[in-house]
Amino acid sequence: MDPATTAALDDAPDSPVGPVLQKADYRNAMSRLGAAVNIITTDGVAGRAGFTASAVCSVTDEPPTLLVCLNRTASVYPAFEANGVLCVNVLAPGHQGLSGVFGGKTPMDARFAAARWRRGLTGSPQLEGAAASFDCRVVRRTSVGTHDVLFCEAVAITLGDTAHGLVYFDRRYHDLLPAPH
Ligand SMILES: NC(=O)C1=CN([C@@H]2O[C@H](COP(=O)(O)OP(=O)(O)OC[C@H]3O[C@@H](n4cnc5c(N)ncnc54)[C@H](O)[C@@H]3O)[C@@H](O)[C@H]2O)C=CC1
Numbered sequence: 506m507d508p509a510t511t512a513a514l515d516d517a518p519d520s521p522v523g524p525v526l527q528k529a530d531y532r533n534a535m536s537r538l539g540a541a542v543n544i545i546t547t548d549g550v551a552g553r554a555g556f557t558a559s560a561v562c563s564v565t566d567e568p569p570t571l572l573v574c575l576n577r578t579a580s581v582y583p584a585f586e587a588n589g590v591l592c593v594n595v596l597a598p599g600h601q602g603l604s605g606v607f608g609g610k611t612p613m614d615a616r617f618a619a620a621r622w623r624r625g626l627t628g629s630p631q632l633e634g635a636a637a638s639f640d641c642r643v644v645r646r647t648s649v650g651t652h653d654v655l656f657c658e659a660v661a662i663t664l665g666d667t668a669h670g671l672v673y674f675d676r677r678y679h680d681l682l683p684a685p686h
């Protein structure tokens with residue numbers, strides 16, 4: 506293996522589990538794993554909240570289920586825990602700024618004031634102009650390290666007009682535009 510491209514290793518002789526990876530090594534490698542960008546929203550007993558997430562993935566289509574990874578230290582965590590519903594809004598080209606607004610530190614009202622929303626079946630806000638929206642019930646959750654993995658069953662889906670998207674890759678946003686026919 507080329508040492509230049511190998512993650513930093515801890516060769517301590519007393520380490521029984523072998524190489525120890527650093528957080529930065531993991532993040533550097535993850536930055537090569539391009540991912541769709543999503544705004545995850547919720548509303549309910551604990552109020553309205555939303556955050557940007559790239560750790561989102563399809564689990565099964567029977568029943569239609571996605572997973573979302575949420576850091577337990579995020580300010581939005583209590584709202585997502587209490588409400589039990591959420592909407593996965595898949596971002597489109599032009600949503601880079603909105604992704605930044607929902608990416609942390611901005612007060613919640615200012616986040617939602619930055620776009621237009623509809624109310625979904627579960628009550629979660631649906632982003633107008635999203636590539637797709639999955640309105641979901643959280644059916645299971647588990648903790649792994651710093652994050653909770655939320656398993657979300659879709660109860661309603663809204664598809665945008667055009668097949669386009671926004672990808673986060675190499676710590677930058679990239680537009681995915683429809684292929685010319
Ligand atoms: N699962 C995790 O806890 C994290 C995973 N990552 C992954 O590493 C790659 C590189 O990230 P960075 O070096 O931080 O620079 P970055 O510039 O790509 O990250 C931008 C911001 O997004 C946050 N972020 C990205 N993915 C996140 C996640 N899954 N959970 C919580 N926060 C997340 C980062 O903490 C940072 O504040 C990202 O593209 C992502 O795939 C990054 C941060 C945390």
Ligand SMILES: Cc1cc2nc3c(=O)[nH]c(=O)nc-3n(C[C@H](O)[C@H](O)[C@H](O)COP(=O)(O)O)c2cc1C
Pocket residue numbers: 542555556557558559560561574575576578579580581604605607608609610611673
């Ligand atoms: C591109 C991008 C992807 C992110 N992906 C995730 C993610 O998958 N899970 C997560 O918990 N936080 C993720 N974050 C960070 C959250 O959006 C941020 O922590 C959240 O808005 C809460 O911030 P707050 O605690 O300041 O409210 C991501 C941020 C960015 C910019």
